[in-house]
Every structure is written in structure tokens, then in C-alpha cells.
Amino acid sequence: MIRTLLQLIFEFAKTGLFSVGGGLATLPFLYEMSDKTGWFTHADIADMIAISESTPGAIGINMSTYAGYKTAGVAGGILASLALAAPSFVIILIIAKFLEKFRNNRYVEGAFYGLRPASIAMITAACINVAKVAVIDLDLFRTTGLFSDLIIWKALVLGVCLFLALKYTKLSPVILIAVSAVVGIIFRF
Amino acid sequence: MNDLPELYSTFVRIGCVTFGGGYAMLPILERELVDKRQWTNMDELRDYFSIGQCTPGIIALNVSTFIGQKRAGIRGALAATTGFLTGPVILILIIAAFLTNFADNPLVQHAFAGIRVCVCVLIIQAIMRLWNKSVVDTFTLILYLIIFAMNAFSSILPVRIPAAGLVILAGIAGVTASVIKERRHSQDKGGAAA
Numbered sequence: 001m002i003r004t005l006l007q008l009i010f011e012f013a014k015t016g017l018f019s020v021g022g023g024l025a026t027l028p029f030l031y032e033m034s035d036k037t038g039w040f041t042h043a044d045i046a047d048m049i050a051i052s053e054s055t056p057g058a059i060g061i062n063m064s065t066y067a068g069y070k071t072a073g074v075a076g077g078i079l080a081s082l083a084l085a086a087p088s089f090v091i092i093l094i095i096a097k098f099l100e101k102f103r104n105n106r107y108v109e110g111a112f113y114g115l116r117p118a119s120i121a122m123i124t125a126a127c128i129n130v131a132k133v134a135v136i137d138l139d140l141f142r143t144t145g146l147f148s149d150l151i152i153w154k155a156l157v158l159g160v161c162l163f164l165a166l167k168y169t170k171l172s173p174v175i176l177i178a179v180s181a182v183v184g185i186i187f188r189f
Numbered sequence: 190m191n192d193l194p195e196l197y198s199t200f201v202r203i204g205c206v207t208f209g210g211g212y213a214m215l216p217i218l219e220r221e222l223v224d225k226r227q228w229t230n231m232d233e234l235r236d237y238f239s240i241g242q243c244t245p246g247i248i249a250l251n252v253s254t255f256i257g258q259k260r261a262g263i264r265g266a267l268a269a270t271t272g273f274l275t276g277p278v279i280l281i282l283i284i285a286a287f288l289t290n291f292a293d294n295p296l297v298q299h300a301f302a303g304i305r306v307c308v309c310v311l312i313i314q315a316i317m318r319l320w321n322k323s324v325v326d327t328f329t330l331i332l333y334l335i336i337f338a339m340n341a342f343s344s345i346l347p348v349r350i351p352a353a354g355l356v357i358l359a360g361i362a363g364v365t366a367s368v369i370k371e372r373r374h375s376q377d378k379g380g381a382a383a
Binding site: 014016017018019020024026028029032043046047049050051053055056057058060061062065066069070074077078081082084085087088089091092093095096106107108109110111112113114115116117118119120121122123124125126127128130131133134135155158159162163166167173176177179180181182183184185187188189 | 204205206207240241243244245246247248249250251254255258259263266267270271274276277278280281282284285286288289296299300301302303304305306307308309310311312313314315316319320322323324328329330332333334335336337340341351352353355356357358359360361362363364365366367368371
């Protein structure tokens with residue numbers, strides 16, 4: 001039990017230290033953690049993104065709480081969240097001491113010139129991971145061998161509709177998530 | 190230090206109403222911290238955000254730490270950061286307890302299968318939103334493609350670099366590229382002057 005807690009703290013502290021660029025930047029680390037530890041599945045991550053979009057708090061915090069709870073109960077949930085917050089807490093305290101110098105440092109600026117595209121590159125890879133569980137059915141394709149079975153067509157149709165809705169209306173993500181849940185139940189996704 | 194309870198409770202409230210994290214939090218902070226309490230001003234808030242964005246960790250937490258620190262030192266930072274965490278952690282604990290009990294329910298499964306499609310679309314939209322600020326020239330486009338390939342196809346590559354390693358490599362590449370760019374730029378200028 002203590003070992004699990006320590007491992008939780010280590011994994012989430014690492015995530016907190018290396019995820020640069022906000023909420024979704026934690027995704028590549030979560031997928032890595034899922035493969036390595038089996039604490040949660042890829043489908044769990046996708047579900048947690050939805051829960052994060054519909055509840056307060058950032059995705060990183062929500063995921064750490066969820067994974068911590070699943071592996072080691074309430075104490076695990078709280079410890080994992082604190083572990084995620086700890087590295088940046090220390091870093092910010094240091095930066096706050098010499099704010100101006102940090103902001104105008106050309107090396108810091110240079111690093112972000114590289115970090116920004118890297119961050120969204122890994123978010124793109126994470127998006128493919130979500131798509132793999134949401135709109136692609138590899139198992140059915142392997143058994144039938146038909147390319148038309150590779151894609152879950154009703155999911156793709158829903159995805160296109162949601163994309164257009166998001167682009168042309170000002171509906172909030174929470175509403176779109178609720179609609180998707182209802183569509184999922186009615187059409188038996 | 191009678192600021193601490195107020196700091197904590199203020200950030201508990203902010204944590205409970207911040208959906209989606211990051212910039213979604215800015216108008217809420219403006220109302221709670223600038224208008225109501227005059228703890229900071231808009232310019233400072235924007236600075237905190239831009240720094241919170243380019244330091245590791247969750248932006249919302251970084252901003253909380255900043256404001257708490259400014260208000261009451263390390264203890265203030267601790268009060269604000271844990272305050273922000275309190276609401277979401279309790280809420281997710283409740284949801285997680287619910288989910289682990291109902292995950293096998295077919296209705297819940299169908300609902301989440303539908304929701305995953307929506308999640309996919311939300312991420313695509315976030316990528317599109319971030320694209321223009323991140324992929325600005327040939328160097329950043331190439332870096333994007335390399336990091337994407339190394340992360341997405343890590344299972345079939347001979348060398349597997351973990352995400353943390355990719356972050357470090359990208360940072361180094363960014364510094365190197367910008368130093369080279371600067372040098373070339375000053376050379377061009379020198380050449381023109383001569």
C-alpha cells in the first residue's frame with residue numbers, strides 16, 4: 001500500500017514537472033502512465049477528459065484525483081493531486097522572486113519557441129489515442145477484414161455534427177457532452 | 190496573517206467555479222481578485238497567466254500560487270493553491286466512487302461511448318486554437334512533426350523516448366534554433382552596415 005502511494009506520488013509529480021502548456025499537456029504522461037502501471041485504461045482517460053470538461057478544475061488535477069482514488073482510495077486521490085501540484089508550486093515560488101528577469105530572458109523565450117509546438121504535437125498524438133477508442137473498431141476489423149468495419153460510422157457522423165456545432169454555435173462543451181451522452185444511449189454506441 | 194483563511198476560502202470558491210481550467214479562469218479571477226478585493230490588477234494577472242503558461246504544471250494552480258505568494262508569502266501560496274485544489278478533488282472523489290460502482294451499467298457505457306466522440310472533437314478544436322501561436326515557421330512545423338511521430342508511433346520505433354525526454358529535447362531545440370536565428374540576424378545586419 002505504501003509502495004503504491006509512493007509510486008502514485010512519483011508518477012504525478014513527474015507529470016506536474018514536465019507538462020508544459022496547460023491541461024491537455026498532461027495527456028501524453030497519462031497515456032504513458034496507463035501503459036506502464038495499468039492504473040487506468042485509455043478509455044478511462046477519455047472519460048476523465050469529459051468529466052473534467054463538465055466539472056470545475058483542470059484536467060490534470062481531476063485525472064490525478066481519479067487515478068489516485070482508483071488505485072489507493074481517498075488518500076490516494078488526495079496525495080496524487082498534491083503530488084501533481086508540488087513541482088510547479090516550488091518553481092513558481094522561485095520565479096516570483098525575480099519575475100521580470102524570467103519573463104524577458106531570451107533563453108526562456110527560446111525554450112518556449114520549441115516547447116509550444118512539442119506540446120501540441122503530443123496533444124495531437126493523445127487525440128489519436130482518444131479517436132482509437134471512440135471512432136475506430138480495430139477488433140471488428142481484425143475479425144471481418146473489411147475496411148468499412150474499421151470505422152464506427154455512427155460515431156463519425158456524431159463527431160462531424162459536434163465539430164460543426166462547436167464551430168458555428170456558441171454552445172458550451174458541457175452541453176455538447178450531455179447531448180453526446182444522450183445520443184450514445186439512444187443509438188447504443 | 191489573518192489573510193490566510195480569507196485567501197483559502199476565496200480560492201476554494203474560485204476552484205469550484207472554474208470549468209475547463211486555464212484561460213476560462215481569467216474573468217472569474219478578475220471579478221474576485223481585482224474588482225471585489227483589489228488584491229491585484231489586470232496587468233499583473235495577465236503577467237501571471239503568461240508565466241503560468243510557460244512554466245510546468247497546471248496554469249490555474251500556477252496563477253493561484255503567484256497570487257497567494259504575493260499576498261502572504263509561502264504560507265499564502267500554500268493557502269491559495271490548496272484552496273484551489275479543494276473543490277475539484279472532493280468532487281472527483283465523489284464521481285470516481287460513483288463511476289467505479291456504475292461502470293458496468295450498459296446505459297453508463299453507451300453514454301460514455303457517445304461522450305468519447307465529443308472529447309475527440311473538443312481536443313481537435315483545442316489543437317486548432319493553439320496552432321497559430323505554436324507553429325509559426327518552418328522550424329516549429331518540423332519540430333511538431335518529429336515530436337508527433339516520436340510520441341504517436343513510439344511503440345514501433347527502435348528507440349523509445351518517454352514524453353518527459355521529448356519535452357526536454359524540444360526545449361533544447363528551441364533555445365538552439367533561436368540562438369542561431371539571432372546570430373544570423375545580427376550577421377545580416379552587420380553585412381548591410383558594411
